[in-house]
Amino acid sequence: MDCVVTGGNVKVLAKAIHSLSRIGDELYVEPQEDALALRSVNSSRSAYACFLFAPLFFSRYTIPSGHAFRCKMAIKSVQAVFRSLASLEKTVEKCHIELDKQKSRLTFTLHCKHGLLKTHNLSFQDSESLQAVFDKDSCANVFRAQPRLLVDTVVHFPPSLEEVTVAVSDERMWVRNHVDEEAEQSKAMLTELCLASDEFDHFAVGAHNSVTFCLKELRGLLVFAESTGLPISMYFDEPGSPVVLSVTDSVLEGDFVLATLSDDPNHRKNNSRRAHTPPPPPPDDFMNDDIDAYLIAMDTSIAPGPSATGPPTPSLARSTFSKQPAAANHKTRIHSEEEEEEEEEDEKADLDRPPNKKFCSLFFGSVLPPSSQMSTQPVTSQEVLASDSEDDT
């Protein structure tokens, strides 16, 4: 393999590697006849990303003929090659990527200003082909938007937020933060953004579904999309099946495939409060002047001043709200006990369920026969079911 990238494309390559680093710890490199594939997957296999750079992206693209070659390496070490991202455009004139199979080394040579030559010899391991199984074209819901729209959307959510839920109707998309049932719901701030369909370049809804996925990877792709100015397409179907985020132009294609939370029926009841039923009021109602009444049946009587003797009785409000954390603690109890409780505390039932947040992992062909095709066809191979991304460290 012997590739040369020049000019602004060096930065595009660097940004792609940086956004892949948001996914996993390893970079899978596979030079194919039709494209150089760079891929990454997270440890729980619930997020996968792939960039394909067409031969035209390079000013030279030669790959070993005959047998296919694949390798993986620490993504950090590749990131280090392009560490000075900000000045990359100004300083790097040419990037040469060369494979030395004998020494098991992938060499990145950066030809920089003032004749400075930076040579990084990176060791790699042979690897299986990494391929996620997804079919974005069969997705019921397809959207395309300028990166700015999504950047302006995610800015409303704190950097620490892990997951967002996206819900759609024919006319609108709602993005809200996903609150873990285990978290004290009463203390979590809920944010919801409503986007009208005409803010999108393309807005096609086939199923009124909502999906929940990790924000981290989306932010990673946004960094890439923003710097290249490429619109982002989003494809999804139903809870549990992956959401695909894509960027494409004539010489490159990036697909981020993210697992979504499965829609546990037990879960639905609880979620429905926010996620399914009452659809948020349309924006037109924003200015309506109905005062939002809020009445709490609570202690509004005028009590005598502080009592000097005896502990103060807890207020009704406090005792009401303190129930939630208490209920949350019960989750660790064994099931039979819970059932009893459910009978006792009917209306709290949904809170007492065991944690059921679960990202379906993506189906991967772990070991594939060498195939030059970037397949999106289902492949029979070991299926890995992993829990959510919290398993990552």
Next chain:
Amino acid sequence: MKFRGKIIDVACLNHFTRVITTISKLTKMCVLRLTPDNLFFVLSGKVANGGVSMWCELSQANFFDEYQMEGVSSEDNEICLEVTPENLSRALKTVQNAKAVKVKLTKKHCPCLTIAAELPTLSSASRVVTHDVPVDVIPRRLWHEFKEPNMPDFDVSIYLPPLKTMKNIVDRMKNLSNFLVIEANLNGEMNLKIETDLVSVTTHFKDLGNPPWGDDASQDGGASQSRDPEAMVEARVDIRRLQQFLMGQQVNPSKAMCNIVHQRVVHLILLHEDVSLQYFIPAVA
């Protein structure tokens, strides 16, 4: 109990956000009292917060274009909520360019202050964001804990130097020591001092001026008049508390004052248009 307010003016929104952000730097939790004319953010000195108290008063008319509220009853026309100012600040910060922002008390999964904003877009439709910030409603019978603190019977009252200058100095002193002695006299002089095994540092401010408090104020005419204008009164405080106060300053106050009760408490007061912020730091031995 009902509350709804609307801010349209960008400058008001910006100012309101800065006030809330200032408060969020001072405390994780505080009490918001809503009355027909004012909003109060209150922190009452408990051991959990280092004995620090805060009282911030805003005139609603200065911020809100619309403001409607109904308290728990006609004779107690107030609403008292426990809030996390950091959440409010974060919500407000993301809607700085909004065409209009509504703040309302709502019943969602729990009582919430809902901040709803209409954001500008390139398309014809508007983009709406809502932040539901959970609050706890404080029952009437606990309200007495959140009354305006009394003006302490201070020994010296002095105007503060520019807060930015003070912040720089206190930040450096924090690197060197955990405690700071603040001392001042009736001659407009104030010193900030630290002392450790390695170093002693004293910053001298002069010509700061002493605010004229009326006879009814607690700077009792008798004591302070007889006080030697050169004599310093002092309080040793946890430097983090002072740093916190200075760090949070997003509002450039028109007046900043400090009252010291010798070896008891430092009472800081910021006045800016219709916002006033009082902050009490207890002295340590």
Next chain:
Amino acid sequence: MLECQNGNQAVVEETSLLMIFVTFNLSIIALFALPSLCQPNILVTCLHFSATMPLSTQSQADEEQYVFVASLDNARNLSNILKAITFKDHAIFSATPNGLKVTVEDSKCLQANAFIQADIFQEFTIREDLVGFQVNLTVLLDCLNIFGGSTVPGVSTALRMCYKGYGYPLTLFLEEGGVVTVCKINTQEPEEPIDFEFCSSNVTNKVILQSESLKEPFSELDMTSEVLQITMSPSQPYFRLSTFGNSGNAHYDYPKDSDMVELFKCTKTQTNRYKMSLLKPSTKALALSCKVSVRTDSRGFLSLQYLVRNDDGQICFVEYYCCPDEEVE
């Protein structure tokens, strides 16, 4: 009695220090043979300390007790250059009539010196041939920046630094915008700095580069590599920095005719390794400097000399000496 002893000792030390200073200055002038750069700037003294300082109340007798007094209109001119050598708390101050030398050392293998010549100061009074003391550098820097170390033009902290002698604290009077801060930093008896015996006659290879060209490579050094290997050679690769990290190795090559290379004088191929952890602090000096001279002697010792320009355009020098890593070869 104590002071007297100190004084005697100082006379002995002074000659060697002077030597260092003189040779250093000579070599520096030779190194950076750009006379226009070295011309002292015309300074406008905008502050009269005695007038604004509360110390104006100090009696003449007090003033006379000081063995060392130095003042600066802009404390950043001292604090900045001290930042370039801050990697350990202990700093040895040696003042001679020529100026001030501040030395910081690490594990007998690394030494950094900052030189601030006497004429950088608006006042530089020294009543002995050599005044030496040791202070905590981190504390000193916090004191020098007590007003925030503003970079706003026209706003600067004025400094007066006084020392009465052995057993006394180093006293700093700082003033900005009419506010005065007095700092008393405890001092210790100075330790003898290590003599690295690096002399120009033993220099095998020397390269002078514009600092700009080294800043990026130093900022992206692979910190998983235990060493930084420096190769200097009359033939290819001329000047090479190499690291050997967990996931591979990296080489940064500078051609000898690069427009970033101001002088290239290599007599024989030399490859030496230096502990990364020791060299990393020199990045701070690099960041402040405009030129750097990289030299190695026949023993493989490394000297890095940095030419630093202060806010007023005056020139100061920072020098790092480093022993080669012995585990090599």
